[in-house]
Amino acid sequence: MIVTVTILALASLLFISGIIRPDLVAVSALILLMLFGILTPDEALSGFSSPIVMMMIGLFVVGGGIFQTGLAKQVSRRLLKLAGTNETTLLIMVMVVTAAFGTTVSNTGTVAVLMPIVVSLATSARINPGRLLMPLAFASSFGGTLTLIGTPPNLVIQETLVSAGYGKLSFFSFTPIGLVGFMVGLVSLLFLRRFLPRNETGKKTRSGRSPGELARKYQLSDNLFRAKVGATSSVASRTLSELNISARFEVNIIEIRRKTSARNQFLKTIDQEIAGPATVLEEGDILYIHGTFDQVRRVTKEYGLILLDHQVPEDRQPAGAEQYATAKIGIAEVMLTPGSNLIGKLVEQSGFREKYRVNILGIQRKDRLLLHNLKGEKMLFGDALLVQGTWKDIALLSAEQADYVVIGQPAEESRRVTMDNKAPIAAGIMLLMVVLLVTELIPAVVSVMIAAVLMVLLGCVRTMEDAYKTINWESIILIGGMLPMSTAIAKTGAAELLSNSLASSLGSYGPVVLLAGVYVTTSVLTLFISNTACAVLLAPIALNAAAQLGVSPYPFMFAVSIGASMCFASPFSTPPNALVMSAGRYTFGDYIKVGLPLQVVMGIVMVLVLPLFFPF
Template structure:
């Protein structure tokens, strides 16, 4: 190996290791990998950012926008209610849901398809007394299987097509993936529908109200006059056990006590970190005379804001009196009035709420207090709604305090459920992760606005979004025309779907103001950064080096075994790292393997496309697996029980189909 090969392989190993570690976001790792390659001279400086103009990247962004248009217009909601049986048994319902998820995922973003169908699935599970995970996992796997059947079904297919275009001058067309993809998808769906209910662990007792999200971590404050003041923690825990709850932490004077002594006496303003089931929260709070921390902070913010306002008014009156006697002192009194509200000794986020309230009070001459948000919180329409944090949501890595959830949206975060983990972090400062289930308090409209802006999906049946049937028709027609233009080769896919986005904007289907909110920017950056790195693997001969090693040591020069090997290696990597990143890493190796064997590159590239889409063993392999983790009550090790047989089916069906449809 020469120096460039050693350097690019070192970068590749480091990149894959960071992807598997998962501490940093995939787009950060990809960009770091690109910049290291530029610094080392492996990627020319003038070619560092050519990936951002790559057709695959443009197509992915456009597909996400058009998918969002289908969702927001209500077109998918209409299809869902038309296709799904209203009164059928668990087997028929599961089959219909899984097939619909696969169909939608073939032509739109599969995360969006799952997010739309998940509330329907949860409602059906509740009606039929079935643990939600029994429906959610087959639904998620069905959406993943459906994505491999078309060019636009999943980003790896677009990436593979881009590498083929770079090699031969012509990428794969819209339905080139369909013969192999459909055979695998139908085989996998048949297995999921028939055997899924037996292999998916039941994480909730049948017949339970609602759905199981695991225990919530909730903060409750001991307020003045509470019966809990003076109690020993041991006695309080005895009372909590009656509601199947427990105290797992104590916060006193903003200092966390992770494992408090059972003989510690409780004081006023102590904050208890309580682990409880959703259904028992109310009884826990009422039995011990506790107050939810979020509600206390809301009330305290309003009280302090009112005090500040009254103090300011009093100071202004004094200033006016002094002005009549000694006009020169008016400025000092006025300054005192302006500073009155600054004497509030509260945490930063509560101060922000107080300032927001006081500011609105002054503007309205004291007649309304923080009109919109107070109305939202005190309205008779206040609800408790559970939402799940979607993959790549704007909320990920941020806390309720970071985004000022109350002052911006008029809602409270009451509790959080995170499967398999217990955190001692304060609820308001806890950094969100994909799959977290949040219990929100506020008006449905306010929570809906929060969800759409911050990337959270409600875990309840939603009302139909269809405000105008013509909008749904336009969105469907635009997507259909764009697909036809790309499918028949009239226009390249990137141009076809870009025209679709422009048409959607001109016809008012997509608001220009919210256009870019629909784009999954971390995925776009990931793809754009890794494309030059993959090109460096080819130009340095490193891809051929890896391919030669795999062929000589494992495949023994057998092309059939080599295709199967590429499929298995890609599928294994995809179970632990982002599927788009997996495709970008494996495509040069697949091309190198074909060149070493003197075979066509098409079956090898198609093996990469299939393998990158088949992540069924872990909750981190695919975004849809992460999305059902909390609502299904799953654990990390629950996925392989259904996922491993599906991966065997993928290999058993995929390899013969690849060799038949795409001969060596």
């Protein structure tokens, strides 16, 4: 027992100091427990096969799908319309929505669904995500105390009461005391948020401009129009070289999008391709034409195309980068080198389209933007060329350093562009996961794994490699390494000795003092063992202690349930705390500074309020 407590204390000190990475500390603690014979290898490694760890892996992939499809951005944009960009308003909204969600969905599932949305929300509002993610995790715990099914400890105390001959608790038995806890937590976090990470200023995360910034710089939204190939159009079944549209009308057909129908209509997608001389146009194709409005109108009239953008540029709403940059196709800026062989050549002689299958959309020459009639334009030293092509082809340009240099990192930018056409699929998968978690038709871990696999199979996560990249392995190792610690504590009798000693020693001082002892004991033990295991251990002890005093067991049982759920002072005490750790860039010290005071405040309030709702 002494060795176990010593290892736990040493690990806690290292977590707080931050001298060694948390995941390395967790694995080192496991090794020591095995070397001293406290845990067998099977017991020590059992945490990595735990349903909690597998669920976290699946949830990271689900979150990645929500991000990569742009679903998080779309939802956060709507939430911003409701709450604005004020940090206080956003924090309140995030906590209210999370707590409401957590009344029926597990706190881990709640955080997994909402975390990518909150990160996108914070980014859009120019707020450090760390200002909202810890409140998100804590609010999920508050939500679990609002209903009977909100969190496992609630069901544990009901089972203990029923086994002892007491009546069942109703679905809303927890709601009054849970609402008090939520309000206290919300107000406390409004004061404690001063210890959360602040916005980082003056740091440039990457060189080069994003697709959105490039689109604005080159005024692309004013020069891009869409035209559809109708049933009566004369361009159907003809190649672009045969039509020679670019030369005749001084416009560029830069991209073609067409529907690709699978047998399953659910999998219908939009296929995109860069327009080349050999491209054959088909009925229903959407042509993206770059040029002035008058020129584009002449093209559509000549060939019987259906112009989808009917207004003149001055009246059009800026389309942004989404018309030019998608998950498959992107834009980038290219600078000519001093000794480039392209200097003095015409754009049509550059070979960009023939060699690299990319189009030149614009040229920045000092303070001027050249956007039209580019084929006959000579390229000069110092010119910046805006090119469009597939991200793969743009990346090939980066390998060529003799004549030009690609500014920025195309591969990195391609991962930032969302697959908006997949957003409805991601929403459907997320809804399916929520329904399965709420109805509990199958185990929660199975529900999450199904959702994760569907995200990959249906293309919401680009590749399996991208799915692996969405997983934060530091958090997985941390939780997997610390879960067996509860086995060591229980195996050596340390937890039972502590709980029995406190209950027996405080019983003589009256029910209020005993209630405080039960709550504090539960709250402390939950830092080191799971809240469910903590409730299972302490519920019978609290029940027997109440019987010995001849008082109602209800306030003591609720103290166990709520104390087991309100655990905020450690990142590995609950899966939600661990899930937000990497995304919020938190240290162990952040949980101590914010979570520990919150946990203390909650304890004081609960000890005072519980007897009012459940008299002795």
